[in-house]
Amino acid sequence: MSAATHHGHAPYYFVPGPSRHPIMAAIGLFFVMLGAGQWINGHGWGAYSLAFGLLWWAVVLYQWFADSVRESEGGLYGDRIDVSYRWSMAWFIFSEVMFFAAFFGALFWARTFTLPTFASLDHQILWPDFKAVWPSQAPGMTASPAGIVEPFETIGPWPIPTINTALLLTSGVTLTIAHHALRLGHRARCIAFMWLTVLLGIVFLGFQAYEYAHAWNDLNLKLSSGIYGSTFYLLTGFHGFHVFVGMLMLLFITLRLMKGHFTPERHFGFEGAAWYWHFVDVVWLGLYVAVYWL
Structure with missing residues (x-):
């Protein structure tokens, strides 16, 4: 919760619109699991897939959390x-x-x-x-x-x-x-x-x-x-x-x-x-x- 959220100024219950973040996070986790599995089994390219998936996932989470912070700061959370x-x-x-x-x-x-x-x-x-x-x-x-x-x-x-x-x-x-x-x-x-x-x-x-x-x-x-x-x-x-x-x-x-x-x-x-x-x-x-x- 943030400084911009005050009782009575927010919607009854805020429901966000359709978001790209869940499917984008799932894509990142796919490459994480694929890379980890292949790396453990001796395939060197698995390390690159793992690193790519982690980077992708981190960027998606940053954008997702940033949206949540903006919603909170915008007074949408009651x-x-x-x-x-x-x-x-x-x-x-x-x-x-x-x-x-x-x-x-x-x-x-x-x-x-x-x-x-x-x-x-x-x-x-x-x-x-x-x-x-x-x-x-x-x-x-x-x-x-x-x-x-x-x-x-x-x-x-x-x-x-x-x-x-x-x-x-x-x-x-x-x-x-x-x-x-x-x-x-x-x-x-x-x-x-x-x-x-x-x-x-x-x-x-x-x-x-x-x-x-x-x-x-x-x-x-x-x-x-x-x-x-x-x-x-x-x-x-x-x-x-x-x-x-x-x-x-x-x-x-x-x-x-x-x-x-x-x-x-x-x-x-x-x-x-x-x-x-x-x-x-x-x-x-x-x-x-x-x-x-x-």
């Missing part, structure tokens, strides 16, 4: 649109909760049921050296029941994961301060703390990129490193992608704030991005404990 946006964002975050629940569930199932099954008496004849320890990597034991996983080292909670935890928790505080500043009408203070929040997100991603390079090159920890490697990269990788998306949300909200958008009374664009960022923070806390400590 209370009913505000409620629609809130419900939409809430259901979107719920879908993200279920998304991460699937990966946390896979990690839980592997550790609680799969490992004990492989180490049971029924499997001792096939894999006599296998022990039910996580992550199936210890001296004198196989790295996998079939012996097909190369030796690797795991990543503990110190120092980078703990530093990243502090960064995300701090970013949640700075974002909350910015929100309170906006509600009090202190726009300059709000913008300053928003830039600080964006910076913290960027630093988090930088540390995670360094951690990945160290794990892959120095620890031989890869996606092929058994269930540990696959769940480690899926959980931390998808979370990192969500941090990147959330950081972009906050960046664009900050730029809108600098243009004078939003008021202390109506600023759901800000609130929606804040909801998403706090969700990312909570997921990281669970990930920090389940992946790095346990």
